[in-house]
Amino acid sequence: xxxxxxxxxxxxxxxxxxxxxxxxxxxxxxxxxxxxxxxxxxxxxxxxxxxxxxxxxxxxxxxxxxxxxxxxxxxxxxxxxxxxxxxxxxxxxxxxxxxxxxxxxxxxxxxxxxxxxxxxxxxxxxxxxxxxxxxxxxxxxxxxxxxxxxxxxxxxxxxxxxxxxxxxxxxxxxxxxxxxxxxxxxxxxxxxxxxxxxxxxxxxxxxxxxxxxxxxxxxxxxxxxxxxxxxxxxxxxxxxxxxxxxxxxxxxxxxxxxxxxxxxxxxxxxxxxxxxxxxxxxxxxxxxxxxxxxxxxxxxxxxxxxxxxxxxxxxxxx
Amino acid sequence: xxxxxxxxxxxxxxxxxxxxxxxxxxxxxxxxxxxxxxxxxxxxxxxxxxxxxxxxxxxxxxxxxxxxxxxxxxxxxxxxxxxxxxxxxxxxxxxxxxxxxxxxxxxxxxxxxxxxxxx
Amino acid sequence: xxxxxxxxxxxxxxxxxxxxxxxxxxxxxxxxxxxxxxxxxxxxxxxxxxxxxxxxxxxxxxxxxxxxxxxxxxxxxxxxxxxxxxxxxxxxxxxxxxxxxxxxxxxxxxxxxxxxxxxxxxxxxxxxxxxxxxxxxxxxxxxxxxxxxxxxxxxxxxxxxxxxxxxxxxxxxxxxxxxxxxxxxxxxxxxxxxxxxxxxxxxxxxxxxxxxxxxxxxxxxxxxxxxxxxxxxxxxxxxxxxxxxxxxxxxxxxxxxxxxxxxxxx
Ligand SMILES: [Fe+2]
Ligand SMILES: [Fe+2]
Numbered sequence: 001x002x003x004x005x006x007x008x009x010x011x012x013x014x015x016x017x018x019x020x021x022x023x024x025x026x027x028x029x030x031x032x033x034x035x036x037x038x039x040x041x042x043x044x045x046x047x048x049x050x051x052x053x054x055x056x057x058x059x060x061x062x063x064x065x066x067x068x069x070x071x072x073x074x075x076x077x078x079x080x081x082x083x084x085x086x087x088x089x090x091x092x093x094x095x096x097x098x099x100x101x102x103x104x105x106x107x108x109x110x111x112x113x114x115x116x117x118x119x120x121x122x123x124x125x126x127x128x129x130x131x132x133x134x135x136x137x138x139x140x141x142x143x144x145x146x147x148x149x150x151x152x153x154x155x156x157x158x159x160x161x162x163x164x165x166x167x168x169x170x171x172x173x174x175x176x177x178x179x180x181x182x183x184x185x186x187x188x189x190x191x192x193x194x195x196x197x198x199x200x201x202x203x204x205x206x207x208x209x210x211x212x213x214x215x216x217x218x219x220x221x222x223x224x225x226x227x228x229x230x231x232x233x234x235x236x237x238x239x240x241x242x243x244x245x246x247x248x249x250x251x252x253x254x255x256x257x258x259x260x261x262x263x264x265x266x267x268x269x270x271x272x273x274x275x276x277x278x279x280x281x282x283x284x285x286x287x288x289x290x291x292x293x294x295x296x297x298x299x300x301x302x303x304x305x306x307x308x309x310x311x312x313x314x315x316x317x318x
Numbered sequence: 319x320x321x322x323x324x325x326x327x328x329x330x331x332x333x334x335x336x337x338x339x340x341x342x343x344x345x346x347x348x349x350x351x352x353x354x355x356x357x358x359x360x361x362x363x364x365x366x367x368x369x370x371x372x373x374x375x376x377x378x379x380x381x382x383x384x385x386x387x388x389x390x391x392x393x394x395x396x397x398x399x400x401x402x403x404x405x406x407x408x409x410x411x412x413x414x415x416x417x418x419x420x421x422x423x424x425x426x427x428x429x430x431x432x433x434x435x436x437x
Numbered sequence: 438x439x440x441x442x443x444x445x446x447x448x449x450x451x452x453x454x455x456x457x458x459x460x461x462x463x464x465x466x467x468x469x470x471x472x473x474x475x476x477x478x479x480x481x482x483x484x485x486x487x488x489x490x491x492x493x494x495x496x497x498x499x500x501x502x503x504x505x506x507x508x509x510x511x512x513x514x515x516x517x518x519x520x521x522x523x524x525x526x527x528x529x530x531x532x533x534x535x536x537x538x539x540x541x542x543x544x545x546x547x548x549x550x551x552x553x554x555x556x557x558x559x560x561x562x563x564x565x566x567x568x569x570x571x572x573x574x575x576x577x578x579x580x581x582x583x584x585x586x587x588x589x590x591x592x593x594x595x596x597x598x599x600x601x602x603x604x605x606x607x608x609x610x611x612x613x614x615x616x617x618x619x620x621x622x623x624x625x626x627x628x629x630x631x632x633x634x635x636x637x638x639x640x641x642x643x644x645x646x647x648x649x650x651x652x653x654x655x656x657x658x659x660x661x662x663x664x665x666x667x668x669x670x671x672x673x674x675x676x677x678x679x680x681x682x683x684x685x686x687x688x689x690x691x692x693x694x695x696x697x698x699x700x701x702x703x
Contacts, residue, residue, distance in 0.1 A: 241433030391585030
């Protein structure tokens with residue numbers, strides 16, 4: 001009898017919750033929320049946050065190497081923003097993790113153990129200044145497409161973090177364009193840097209948006225995130241948006257895309273393209289990408305080396 | 319008898335958020351004996367003519383403000399175009415040459431509602 | 438530049454001290470990106486590295502204006518023996534490379550940053566009244582940003598030393614010793630120092646150093662450290678072009694892309 005009452009109370013709460021998000025209301029950290037919703041948010045936002053942090057590493061490599069004083073400053077500011085995005089997002093995730101008694105330390109340990117994943121693109125190597133530019137232009141471009149899509153997220157703290165993030169991403173988009181534009185209008189070698197980078201990164205860019213459905217990699221979180229109004233578009237819709245915004249820009253600079261089948265089909269108003277090797281997503285998720293271990297090791301070393309600082313300044317328990 | 323503080327009133331600083339996505343904004347301070355009363359006073363004192371979505375009150379002593387000396391740390395040189403869109407405004411003209419638009423704030427933020435497919 | 442007057446040379450040398458100091462110091466700061474003790478600090482200290490690179494750019498620009506060379510070329514295309522930075526600023530953050538196995542020492546970072554920022558503030562104060570007006574003007578502007586830098590590093594310095602944490606305190610003490618070994622290089626005015634002082638470009642080395650000691654002494658006392666300073670220049674004087682392998686390696690990284698095509702527009 002009691003169990004039944006409890007069930008009914010739970011059901012009522014759930015109905016109210018669904019009604020709230022369907023009315024476009026924001027859910028706050030202290031509000032009641034279904035476990036499933038909390039779990040989905042934690043997965044999504046901690047991965048988003050840690051990806052920003054891991055994503056700072058490939059670009060950071062190019063900060064000292066940037067070819068002019070102004071470029072050094074620009075990319076330093078950009079990497080700083082990415083760390084800042086990580087900060088905002090991890091704070092959001094940490095508040096969600098309160099009921100589980102998990103903190104930032106635990107998130108770092110999850111990362112090291114391989115339980116907390118980071119996005120496929122940040123497992124790749126940034127070999128040239130062209131790659132640094134391309135990351136800023138197209139990897140950020142892809143990230144902007146997916147982040148703007150969640151600006152209306154039903155979870156208030158995430159929506160507010162995204163608003164700050166997207167405002168900074170406008171600078172990132174232009175920062176990336178600026179590096180690429182200079183190379184595109186430069187010497188033959190400079191022009192070639194960009195083409196090589198497009199060739200190297202193209203598949204990763206398509207993988208970034210995730211599989212179109214469950215069948216490619218066996219699981220997909222897109223249905224729940226749409227159901228809970230965390231985002232509006234599917235993975236495939238986001239990938240299509242990326243094509244629509246960037247293909248013409250790439251071509252206009254006289255570059256080619258390493259996919260001969262790529263075309264816009266006017267009838268169905270969709271882009272037809274060569275499917276990437278979806279299996280690679282699983283490889284990266286196992287931290288077996290080209291630089292997965294190196295990146296993790298950088299983070300691990302810095303975490304270990306600075307342990308004494310965190311210990312020394314930890315608030316004293318009275 | 320329990321010992322009580324001599325003064326009934328504590329100082330509280332009041333913050334609010336206008337909508338669910340706007341940043342929290344500071345209003346003013348008020349006096350109240352505790353935070354529950356303070357939060358009850360807040361809207362009518364400072365936001366009686368405006369829409370508000372959430373209100374925060376913080377005991378003033380819990381707010382660490384800057385000293386005059388510390389405020390000097392806020393000064394910045396006006397040489398940071400590299401970290402704002404202002405430093406990249408020239409791209410607009412560049413892209414025109416390629417019959418493309420630069421991605422500015424208006425364009426990027428408009429993607430929030432989804433993007434219409436097209437060549 | 439055979440026809441330069443002694444005054445021109447002294448001005449140029451002083452500007453190079455200032456520019457090269459900030460340039461390499463910012464680089465050492467930038468190497469910490471993504472590796473700081475916690476994320477919030479990573480973001481905050483990145484601003485300091487940026488500001489410092491911005492200051493270097495301002496000084497290189499001044500040099501450009503007096504015809505010494507293009508600012509980017511001055512920053513990227515001068516071999517170690519032509520650099521004028523103090524040696525302590527080129528010393529690596531720790532074993533390893535910023536991209537591989539960086540065994541960096543936050544204590545050394547804090548101490549070097551605090552000591553250097555305090556010295557920089559004192560120099561800038563002195564430059565306010567420099568007889569070379571463009572520099573006096575710039576000094577006022579640059580000083581604005583130093584309040585934050587100084588307060589930031591002083592806070593870390595005091596908190597770590599005052600933490601009572603054994604390892605923290607011993608690391609900090611070791612870092613202080615290591616930094617002071619070569620810290621006199623920061624005050625050195627190099628072979629044209631006398632001319633600089635005579636021309637009223639800046640105060641003398643001894644005065645600058647004395648003011649530095651006066652500024653840091655109360656801070657040392659507040660964390661129970663002795664204020665008997667032995668400030669040395671063990672590895673030599675960077676102002677006269679003496680440098681270490683650490684600088685050579687840093688310059689290789691800093692100019693890798695620039696050097697791939699010096700004429701190109703990047
Ligand atoms: Fe980001
Ligand atoms: Fe970004």
